Amino acid sequence: MRGWQVHSYGGIEELQLAENAKIPTISNANEVLVKVQTAGVNPIDVAMLRGYGAPILKLARNATTDIEFPLTFGREFTGVVVQKGMGVSDRLKTGQTVWGVVPLQKQGSHAEYVVVSESTVTELPQELNSVEGSAVLYAESSLRDKxxxxxxxxxxxxxxxxxxxxxxxxxxxxxxxxxxxxxVQTLGVDHIIDYTDESSSNAFSQCGPYDLILDCAGQGQDGALKYGWQFKEFVTFSAPLLRNVDEHGLIFGMAKNVADLATANIKTLSTKQACVKWAYFVPSLRGIEYLKCLVERKKLLPKIDSVYGFDEAPEAYKKVKEGHLRGKVVIDFHK
Ligand SMILES: NC(=O)c1ccc[n+]([C@@H]2O[C@H](COP(=O)([O-])OP(=O)(O)OC[C@H]3O[C@@H](n4cnc5c(N)ncnc54)[C@H](OP(=O)(O)O)[C@@H]3O)[C@@H](O)[C@H]2O)c1
Incomplete structure (x- = not known):
């Protein structure tokens, strides 16, 4: 099969197109082999390319194999089930079009075939085309009136x-x-603040206090105290968990993680009676079914920033690396 692989960590030039890569094989009864049609490109792919999280992910991989390279990235995909393990339920059928996610420690979906556990795959909602189906699952969440x-x-x-x-x-x-x-207006939000406009800096405080601040902008836990906003909970998707282990090794890195989270919470609890949490992507069937339900009810429509052909994957990584995205960057294998 054809697949994008890296043989060492570094920049986008490390991405190599293998023309005769080995098709992955099912090694557990609960796995399926999927022929990929589209695959999302996420900041985590660009970060993993430069070695982000390598020590912890290598440990996780060694549970099943001791080979680190070549690695294939890509955490979400749509495709067609071509083979099922003996233990896979009737919920998934050969020939069915599905969407799914790949855990960080597994070989990813930027290749023509991917093997995944059945618990991270469901039928693609009919409301989505395959490009949109690669733009939802690597992000997830009684919030009434919060x-x-x-x-x-x-x-x-x-x-x-x-x-x-x-x-x-x-x-x-x-x-x-x-x-x-x-x-952002099309997402149905109640109020938008332009963070680049200095005159709107008061608007952040005026719109609060907040039950929850969700950091989807790479601010990290320092963002909780930087601006003096009032909130009960600050949840960041840019926690230092893997970076601390990269920089300080497993034992000291994990100790630093405990210390960092405790320090952030002591500060916010003492000044705002509020807490800071780190959010992480965890593949779950319940989460996928919940998002599928929202798509079917037309409450969720993925925004697509741009679509690249399979041979243009390095361009897609470059686009994600440059930032300022307006939705998801997707690789369409048939473009
Ligand atoms: N922990 C996990 O498992 C997990 C999972 C998914 C993502 N993440 C992380 O979550 C973050 C968001 O991911 P993503 O895929 O949504 O990235 P993305 O598509 O690049 O989106 C980030 C957005 O934030 C905007 N932005 C940058 N600085 C801002 C600021 N100060 N205030 C408001 N908006 C700002 C950017 O646009 P402009 O710069 O043009 O304003 C961009 O639209 C990334 O740091 C990613 O690594 C973590």
Whole structure:
């Protein structure tokens, strides 16, 4: 099969197109082999390319294999089931079009075939085409009337979070830069703040206090105290968990993680009676079914920033690396 692989960590030039890569094989009874049609490109792919999280992921991989390279990235996909393990339920059928996610420690979907556990795959909702189906699952969440500020409402995670929160009847305030405001408007948020406009800096405080601030803009836990906003919970998708282990090794890195999270919470609890949490992508069938339900009820429509052909994968990585995205970057294998 054809697949994008890396043989060492580094920049986008490390991505190599293998023309005769080995088709992955099912090794557990609960796995399926999927022929990929589209695959999302996420900031985590660009980060893993430069070695982000390598020590912990290598440990996780060694549970099944001791080979680190070549690695294939790509965490979400749509495709067709071509083979089922003996233990896979009738819920999934050969020939069925599905969408799914791949855990970080597994070989990814930027290749023509991927093997995944049945618990991370379901039938693709009919409401989505295959490009849209690769733009939802690598982001997920009684929120009625809760006041939520989304930092980075224009990005891949933020634009989905805004729609999920609105479906849950939350009051949503989204921040983005000025050129993204029309797109964020279409998400149905209640109020938009242009974070690049200095005159709107008061608006963040005026729209609060917030039940929840969701950091989808790479602010990290320091964002909780930086601006003096009032909130009960600050949840960041940019936690230092893997970076601490990369920089300090497994034991000291994990100790630093405990210390970092404790320090952030001591500060916010003492000044705001509020807490800071780290959010992580965890593949789950319940989460996928929940998102499928929102798509079927037309409460969730993925925003697509751009679509690249399979041979253009390095361009797609470059686009994600450059940032300022307006939704998801997707690789379409048939483009
Ligand atoms: N922990 C996990 O498992 C997990 C899972 C998915 C994503 N993530 C992380 O979550 C973050 C968002 O991911 P993503 O895929 O949504 O990235 P993305 O598509 O690049 O979106 C980030 C968005 O934030 C905007 N932005 C940047 N600085 C901002 C600021 N100060 N205030 C408001 N908006 C700002 C950017 O647009 P402009 O710069 O043009 O304003 C962009 O639209 C990334 O840091 C990613 O690594 C973590």
């Amino acid at each position: 006041r939520v500020l989304i930092l980075g409402a224009s990005g891949s995670v933020g634009s989905l979070a805004a729609q999920i929160l609105k479906a849950e009847h939350a009051i949503v305030i989204g921040s983005c830069s000025s050129d993204a405001m029309p797109m």
